[in-house]
Amino acid sequence: MRKIDKACDKAPDKVIRIYLSCIIMTTVLILLASGCKEHHIPSSTKASWQWPAMGTVASLTVYGGEADTALMLAKAAVEEVNTQLSAFDPASDVGKINAAAGTGAYIALRPQTRQVLDASILYYRESGGAFNPLVGPLMEAWGFSRGGEKSVVGVPSADTREAAQRLCDFSRLDRSADGGVRLLDPGMKLDFGAIAKGYAVDLAFEHLLGAGYTNVLMNLGGNMRAIGVPSPVRKGWRIAVRDPRKALTDQPLGTVLLVDGCAIATSGNYEQYFEWEGKRYSHIMDPRIGYPVGGVLQVTIIAPTAMMADALSTTCFVLGVEEGLKYLARYPQCEALFVLDDAKKGVLIKMSVGFRDMFERGKVESDEQ
Ligand code: AMP
Ligand code: MG
Numbered sequence: 001m002r003k004i005d006k007a008c009d010k011a012p013d014k015v016i017r018i019y020l021s022c023i024i025m026t027t028v029l030i031l032l033a034s035g036c037k038e039h040h041i042p043s044s045t046k047a048s049w050q051w052p053a054m055g056t057v058a059s060l061t062v063y064g065g066e067a068d069t070a071l072m073l074a075k076a077a078v079e080e081v082n083t084q085l086s087a088f089d090p091a092s093d094v095g096k097i098n099a100a101a102g103t104g105a106y107i108a109l110r111p112q113t114r115q116v117l118d119a120s121i122l123y124y125r126e127s128g129g130a131f132n133p134l135v136g137p138l139m140e141a142w143g144f145s146r147g148g149e150k151s152v153v154g155v156p157s158a159d160t161r162e163a164a165q166r167l168c169d170f171s172r173l174d175r176s177a178d179g180g181v182r183l184l185d186p187g188m189k190l191d192f193g194a195i196a197k198g199y200a201v202d203l204a205f206e207h208l209l210g211a212g213y214t215n216v217l218m219n220l221g222g223n224m225r226a227i228g229v230p231s232p233v234r235k236g237w238r239i240a241v242r243d244p245r246k247a248l249t250d251q252p253l254g255t256v257l258l259v260d261g262c263a264i265a266t267s268g269n270y271e272q273y274f275e276w277e278g279k280r281y282s283h284i285m286d287p288r289i290g291y292p293v294g295g296v297l298q299v300t301i302i303a304p305t306a307m308m309a310d311a312l313s314t315t316c317f318v319l320g321v322e323e324g325l326k327y328l329a330r331y332p333q334c335e336a337l338f339v340l341d342d343a344k345k346g347v348l349i350k351m352s353v354g355f356r357d358m359f360e361r362g363k364v365e366s367d368e369q
Pocket of ligand 2: 194
């Protein structure tokens, strides 16, 4: 009995020795594999991709989880939105509505088109028409089309501008009791270019969140939304705010920290524009006057959803800094940065108080790939 006890007494020592030698061996192997340097071991591996989508570039950064599945989910979400909302696809809901303008036929909407239209109607009303998804005819009159090919040279005539502006009349969009939509006048055109990319990012966000991803940054042409953080020791994703006077890869104006669930969007006068007689005309229209917006170089909005950030960045671009900041009082969860080209004072940067708190000037590294 005693013998057995003794044997039992010794067993834990042996087990401890085996564990210790295992730990030492594993440590030696790790050190060998890392070249014996001091190494920060990330909590999970990073995967990132870029691909062309919706006339711009999409990118996805994922830490942890099945990386290829994340990419597949994000791509599918963007594709789904594009096939419903693209004004350039005759088979999309928007393509069909535009083709049927003036014929009297109602077009049935798929759920996502309905959601984006409902939101757009709200933004149109709230902004007094500064945000107007019926801006299509004005875009055409000024020669803007996807890819930046210019079909019109210079400033269109007053007649052309006024005719196009008349076609942006929201009271001429009609909805049937069962949710169909028609545009009453030939030549009217829906254009969700100011809101659809944000919506696509939100859809990708929902899909990725639903699939259990915990650390993701999605970007679609400057419309971004974050899940989690890029590292356990960080509070958010550091996002560069571009300097509109410089190239994308140059020193940005600064960075902001995008926290879990939040979105950021930027509208800039450099996305599409033409220069005529020394003046730049950009692709963001003031539908209230039928002219491209002047005096604003860039607007960045932080918001709870990417669709809201997208719509509000375009809206504030049109409204300008004074009206824009007043308008944003309706959205206490949103913050804004404006870059203005003042005729007298030159380039000015104006921020809402909350944006200033989040903004770090001139910092270069961003978590975006
Ligand atoms: P964003 O880059 O999000 O500011 O969107 C700009 C795009 O939105 C343009 O290329 C047009 O397709 C469309 N757009 C231009 N002006 C307006 C406007 N005032 N309201 C709504 N959409 C607009
Ligand atoms: Mg927008």
